Amino acid sequence: MNLLRHLLQIAAALKISVSLILQGHPRMLQHILLRLCCIFLSIVSINNTALANDTVNSVIKVSAEEAFLQGQQYLEQAKLPLAELNLTRIPRASPYAKLLAGNIAIQRSEFDRAFLLLLPLQSNQSLTKVAAASLHASLSVAYEKQGDIPNALDQLMRRETYLKDTSSINSNHGRIWQLLSSLSLQDLITMRGESADTTAQGWVDLCLATKNQDVISSINAWAASYPDHVAGDFSKTLITQLMAQKNTDQSKTTYTLPSNGSIALILPPDIDPLSPKANAFHDGLQAALNKYALLNVIKTYPSLGTEDSIAEQVSLAKSEGAVYFMTPLFHQTLNESTSDKNSITWQDDAMGSNSILQGADLSINDEAQTIAAFASSNAMQHITIIATNDDAANLMVKSFQAALENAPEANVRVITLAANIKSDDPNLLDLKTKISEQANDMILLATSATDARIIRPYLDISTPVLAFSNLNEIANDEALNSPLNAVRFVDIPFLINKNDEKFSDYRKSSSNISSNELLRYFALGADYLQLLIASTQLANGELIVNGLTGKLSIDKTGKIQRQLSMAKFTYNGIVQEQ
Template sequence: MTQRLLTLLCLSWLLLVLTTHATAAPADTHTAPEAQFRSGVTCLQNQDAACARLALNKIPSQSAYAKVLAGAIAVSEQDFDTAFSLLLPLHSSTTLHDEAAAILHSSLAIAYDNQADTLRALEQRTAAERFLQSDEQLHQHHTAIWHQLSTLPRDELVTIRGESPDTVVQGWIDLALAAKEQEGDALKNWPNFYPGHPAADGFSQELLTQRPTSPSGHNTTATTQTGTIAILLPFSVDMYYPVSDAIMQGFSAAQAQAGDHRELRIYASTDDPASINDLYQQIQADNVDMMLGPLTRDEISHLSQQSPPSFPVLALNQADDTADQQQNIYLYGQSLETEIAQIISTAQRLGMQSATIVAGNSPLSERMAQLFNVMWQDAGGHTITPPTPTEDENADSETSDAQPQANPNPADMIFLAANSEEASRIRPHLDTATPTFSISHIYSGMAQDPDNSALNAIRFLDMPWLLQPDAKQFSMFKEAASGLPPGEMQRWFALGADAYRILDHLNRNPEQALTFQGLTGKIEISTDGRIHRTLATGRFSTEGVILETMP
């Protein structure tokens, strides 16, 4: 019954689209097929399918306009199989005028509604929007999208949110999720995260004004935004000061975008992990709302030995043992294990079963290689040892890396455990015909770096912020991050920005799941507070670093 009601509502909306287009321009401004197409649309607007068929019979059967009109007729008669067979082949057509293209995608959306395929229907509606012109059409269109999404349960919204790489689609779903939060500023702040989204120009604000007010007369999304946020980072350690500063800049930028005016109070830890104990006692005494940090694993271990905090704590690393996560302490950071697990999943999805591991000579690269070896074999893969390496006689012993020789029995893939400098030295000695994968450490953060030329065709993982810095959804952070160098400091900035949104959510709705597209990737927070991050995929090419897939 519910599905039939939705179908009828969507058919009514399609008739509105047909109506607005049918009166958009005089018929004599079009060629014969277009004029007959418009006559058929007028018939459908009057709910006269027989009349529409007469117009259809006057259009050459091979014309795209004949197929679009026939598809619209099929939808009006709820013959959705016929609609799919006629319209799907035209999905990417660039020859239709705007009216026909809008009706094509709108008809497909209704057909997908009938299959209860919400995501495909939403994708078609966002495609149709490109061909709408008047404010009235756009508002009717946004209302139709909202009718589709607002009735879905949160779990279903979260599921389809994770299946779409399209930022417009993601924005609509996040808007629906934000509207379901009865407390907090999620709906109010949604435009800050999607400044170029079609709904950001007024529709989201219209939803905000329609939200019921509390008994006191204030909107339920309003907050006092008073209090204190503790920032526990190693500002007192020279090697960690730049990292701490970049995190702080990202966090404060996201806080400003959210309109949160709470005080950020810095508690600078030292190189003695035990200093965390005294700082933590001070933070508790200061009655803060929530806490960001600590940063290092040793500091997190010391913190976990203290009494559980009464406020949420977002630690920016993984603990040595995460099996028993302490109450109110949540873990989020740049983890080698997480990146390697994702690259293994990607490689195996592409059919890779065997791997050769090649590593640089730095301790971090060696650790990356060891982790990949263990995790690859745990996932069912097997490794092929490369031939005995040779050293470059002309290279400095402190900077030279082992140079693998050609292997007569190559593996399905190569995992290159190296930073950008090591990889540039190693890559020329590897078989370029063998797919090569790496993680974010291989990328310097400069898309047009000439030193990357040796790395062509290597696939790697990294944050969307580094792979697509000009994306509209990140535009509000560009100025705040402009003073930081490329690469690692930009990663820490992004981590800080997403940390604000995570921590603010955990403070407001600790038992509520959340998924959002952040600067660092797709962030998923479970109902028990476990945080999972999925990175974007990039590839080195002759044109520089390019984004392959968004999470």
């Protein structure tokens, strides 16, 4: 409007100027020309001002992505007001506005608002890699603050796919490791069982490897199992750090005991000291002592099984020079108190206190948990249990049902047959019809090995069949096991990993034992010594022992959890499941 007014003024002045020239008024003409110059200068000034404003506007007007990046930079510099000011420069409908607003909410500890803003953006494909990395970093923080470490870790692993430079990737790895290291051994084992993502499994397994009794060998074994994992270089860094913490001669695990005092083996009342089970356990314990060149003597003490009776035998053993006390069970039970039962105790004279490990014995519950984990990881929800009507089978059924308590989606039914079933039993002919009444993702055999060999031919070969360790009855008898072809079962590593070099010494010592049941007690005796040694070396209260009976995890309270192996019967023998 000012420009138009000035132009009208110029036109009027020019008209008057022409008139004055014609009338001969030179002084008036001079005044008018001066006026025209002023108007012209005003027009120039207006044009320059407009140009300057256009230039400023061109600087202020930026894209939503650029405004987000500037705002995010302010957030990283803890300049929250400037980040909020930048938020006003982004159209509210833009995903970048929601992302920056969510990141600001994280800074303000407004996590509910952050989740509302950020979670929907995970499916947005328009975000740049930098923005997507920021999204997952913020969600990781939000989950961590809510105490949800598994989801916080998941977000960091997803974030890595958007990172380019080595520094950012290394920083992200450090953050992942910090979160993993904050978890207890039990939490790590649970997370490992629940995760189906190989990247997440690899990270958890690496963290578990660092808690192993032989940590460097365990990390090396991890690297062999995960040759292409994103944490490969990180694992090498861990080994370098561990080697730096120890002298080269001390980098290997030492298997020693603080005292040469005797080991008291206190037996339950139903186990005779000369029984095959007791002998197998004793032989395994002695084989482990020999392997590590330990001179401790084993002395056996029978008990009535009560606390008072065990205490009396412990007192007697102490008077006879015992320093270490083992109280193994030789039967499997669903009694929950078993896990709280003292298995290994030793007196620390220097500290004036006892060290106690609990729940070291073989348990049907450990087997059921392994089978349930296999079913869960393979999305097996419709399960049929074929059981025989006897106490052992009932124990298997109850243990498996208990293991599925945290899997409400599982649909389980039980078909019961007579124990010691005969091959001509008419119920076998009806079995396939009963099984087909519902879709089955898996069939579980809760029977004796003899009954399983009779039942197996009546089952659909295309449906996965699983079983407990009792089906692996006699060592190295492929002909006997041929009816069980393709049946998966759970058992201890010593009976599955036939060619594992670390078991070679024990195989020589147990070569005269043909029964797999007795070999399990032999392996348990050897593991009792490994657990005893581990209990004397616990630095941070948690440790994993690669035992003959499984991967044995000792938590901070001294309780032991056993991870077993899965294998499958084939016409060429037993093959371990990976």
